[in-house]
Amino acid sequence: MKYVMIEDIEPGQILGKTVYTANGTVLLSAGVQLTVYMISTLKRIGVTVLYIEDQLFEDIEMEEEVVSPKLKQAIFREMHGISQALKSGKDFNAASVATNVDMLLGSALENKDVALHLAEIRTADNAEYIHALNVCLISSMIGINMQLNPSQLKELAIGALLHDIGKVVPESKLPLEQGKEHHAWRGYDMLRQKREWSLLVAHIALQHHEKLNGSGEPRGLTAEAIQPYAKIVAVANTYDNLISGGTSGDKPLLPHEACEQLMAASERELDRDILVEFMRIISIYPNGTSVRLSTKETGVVVRQHRGLPGRPVIRIVRRTDDELDIKEVDLSSETTVFIEAVLS
Structure with missing residues (x-):
């Protein structure tokens, strides 16, 4: 593939x-x-x-899925239902959200050693739900690596899944004070009314666009004032926006390009310790990616090495006369060979 x-x-x-x-x-x-x-x-x-x-x-297998297709579909339906309810001025079922989050956390804990590859195909109408799922999944796996307890993981996962809920809350539902029009405020005001959940869940929606240096939105908070869960979700949200093009119509970045941008923002906009954990869970060069090596040979990533996301196995196929010459280069052992570029 x-x-x-x-x-x-x-x-x-x-x-x-x-x-x-x-x-x-x-x-x-x-x-x-x-x-x-x-x-x-x-x-x-x-x-x-x-x-x-x-x-x-044809023998290339996709990396293991952290979340099953069935659960992904359930979460897409959940998010679609929430969006439709809020747009029509209705409330949504907090218990149903919590149930799906419990299942997602169970899958994440069971597959905590699997390199995360966000492979869902986005369309214009499903992009916001895939974004919510991806941010939730990345945040949850970072939280697991940071050894959050079950209660903390659930707060983090719910807040991450609903971090952008303010984008679908109608103005008539939550009339806001002047200066509080940002979707982060709208999400906060919606989620703080859900008494089933900690107020920390609402603060994730409010603070996920804040940056350590105070240049973020909506309040311009600096490092110590930003809630720790929101710092995690900020990393997840930034990464997924980079690989999808976000809402600004920018060209989507490849995973390794997005990772480079995140690391460039370390300690300036994003928390360094959280970024270190993020780099331990993400697949930088997913199976099936076409690459050019420093030897100028081109090939396709066919296998990964757990713990060495930047050193996968590359299959190189060359046609000589009427025959195919196929070899594999294992970058974990070929220490002087590097991936020079990812090819479209």
Whole structure:
């Protein structure tokens, strides 16, 4: 399976990973042969990358999933239901959210040693739900690495899942004071009314855009004033916005590029200790990624080494006359060879 930009997809190729709609139903199933119409439709609804089957790399397996497809669908449906309820002026079910968060935390704890690869295919209508899930999952796994207790992990995970809830709260539902129009304030005012949860959950929504140097929003808080959970969610939120292009329409970054930007913000905008834990959980060069090595050879990432995210195994395929020359380069042992670039 290969990770391919939508512009490079050709009719007749086989879809390697299922694409879901906003409410968690299947839009296109893995294994379908892509047509011109399908590719055009995927572009129109905002898809930028797909996983494609490739005979030369058919044995490449995706990294283990931390969360099962069934649970992802349940969380997408949950977030879709919350969004629809709030937009119509209704409340949402806190117990249902807590149940799904419990299941997500169970999966995260069971798979805490798995390198996290955020591989869901985004469309214009499911992007906000995938973002919520990704931020929740990243935050939870960082929290596990930081040895938070079960109660703390649940507070963190609920706040991370709902960190952007203020974006869908109608103005008529929560009339705000002047200067409190930012979606972080709106989310805080909504979540602090949920007596089932700690007020810390609401503070995650309020502070997830704050930065250590005081340049963040909405209050310009500095390091010591920012709630620790919000510092974790800030890292997760920033990373997922970078790899998706966020809401500003910026070009999505590749995982290693996003990681470089995060590390550049260490101690200035983002907490260094949290970034260290983040780098321990994320997959920098996911399986299926095409790369160029410092030897100028090009190949595809086929396997990972736990604990060495920057040193995967690369398969290089060269055609000589009518035959294929295939070799694998294990960067964990080839210490003088490096990944020079990721190819689209």
